[in-house]
């Protein structure tokens with residue numbers, strides 16, 4: 234058994250993929266939103282017993298190793314290593330040696346962050362001032378431990394201690410510089426994290442990939458936060474703080490709470506809302522929202538009532554509606570942030586119960602400002618325009634109308650006026666819609682190998698069904714079936730069937746994707762998944778006879794050629810077999826009908 238087979242026999246594809254997207258059962262197979270392209274519908278499918286995945290939207294497909302290769306952007310060998318680590322699978326000693334010899338750059342990067350986080354936790358235990366500060370902010374000991382909060386002390390001596398600590402793990406100053414933990418100045422090494430509380434940042438699978446630092450001393454005038462710099466393994470635009478811990482709770486509840494800082498995130502989790510995540514000092518991106526929409530249907534967020542907050546909320550609403558995530562707004566008492574609110578011991582559950590849909594929130598803010606003072610006519614007009622903009626983004630005309638009515642009522646503007654405004658706006662904006670842009674992106678990303686095969690080679694539906702039937706049911710062709718299919722079956726698919734048949738003794742160990750060339754894989758997986766989605770059709774025998782009838786002329790010609798060849802070479806035995814099989818088939822297909 235090779236390492237790929239070892240992995241596949243020990244791991245269930247469903248368990249692996251569920252770590253990246255939520256799947257629901259649909260008969261024999263499971264479906265959900267595709268992790269590789271943006272979509273509203275669930276085109277992504279997984280077949281547990283075929284051990285394959287396939288997306289009917291972007292045509293990505295393959296086995297569990299192909300999935301990890303794609304989602305983690307790594308080589309197949311790295312994917313195997315990743316799966317073996319994650320599911321504690323013992324690989325043969327030789328393979329392990331190979332891996333250790335070429336220790337991957339990403340692993341080193343992760344290792345550096347793990348070591349620095351560990352060191353900062355040690356320093357934290359020694360610093361009374363930082364502990365006092367967090368205590369004052371209401372952060373408990375168990376939160377400190379759960380989120381691995383640490384402290385990076387300042388000064389040359391502490392940098393020296395960090396270097397000595399890392400050296401034990403074979404991490405050098407160069408590695409720390411490369412990971413943006415240290416910088417080299419004229420007077421030696423220094424770090425932007427000095428005198429900051431540290432928050433290790435993890436990717437969705439819980440691997441350390443970044444570090445956040447926050448000032449805490451009142452006289453500190455530097456920026457409040459310092460985060461890891463963007464790096465091939467760390468992107469603020471896609472990573473959310475706390476996500477790896479929150480993921481399972483988000484999946485369970487279908488709900489996610491989105492806040493803005495580390496302490497806000499920790500405070501909410503501490504207050505009984507473990508499904509909280511935070512952006513890393515940047516605005517929420519399409520990628521963040523797309524990620525969350527794979528696990529949640531409802532998103533709760535906290536916003537200030539000021540105009541910057543309004544604009545941010547407007548943007549978020551559009552992002553959410555694009556991916557069918559329903560956004561709600563949690564309203565905190567004036568002057569509070571999530572952390573200060575929790576620190577007061579106030580019940581967070583009440584906040585959630587009183588959350589309003591983002592749309593209601595808008596309407597509310599259109600009539601009055603955050604202090605409850607009525608807005609001027611001009612301000613109101615500009616906010617009503619924003620509402621129209623927002624409603625215009627909705628695809629569903631019924632929902633659009635409903636919201637328009639609500640808006641008209643709340644803003645005390647005639648419904649007809651708003652409707653007219655909406656229609657006029659639509660006329661002006663015909664050309665650009667986010668939907669169209671998304672589609673373009675998808676098309677470019679779509680797999681060329683699939684498109685090539687599907688457009689250049691004509692394969693009848695019947696052939697596709699026969700192919701999937703043979704492969705999925707692990708059906709072994711009888712000699713005469715093999716002979717006749719060879720004469721008339723798709724020249725693209727038949728060699729794959731032949732390869733498959735050649736492994737007949739090991740069919741339980743070999744998966745079909747192992748027998749396909751790379752350029753064949755996606756197309757083949759698409760056929761197998763189509764077969765899965767359509768469910769068990771007619772028996773293979775019935776399909777064979779339909780096929781023989783359709784291709785009768787081709788079969789007859791093929792047989793004639795074979796007979797001529799056999800005669801020429803005096804192969805009498807073979808000649809007899811061919812004629813006998815042909816007569817038999819003819820009898821079966823046509824004579825029976827005449828009786």
Ligand SMILES: [Zn+2]
Nearest residue numbers: 267270288291
């Ligand atoms: Zn897809």
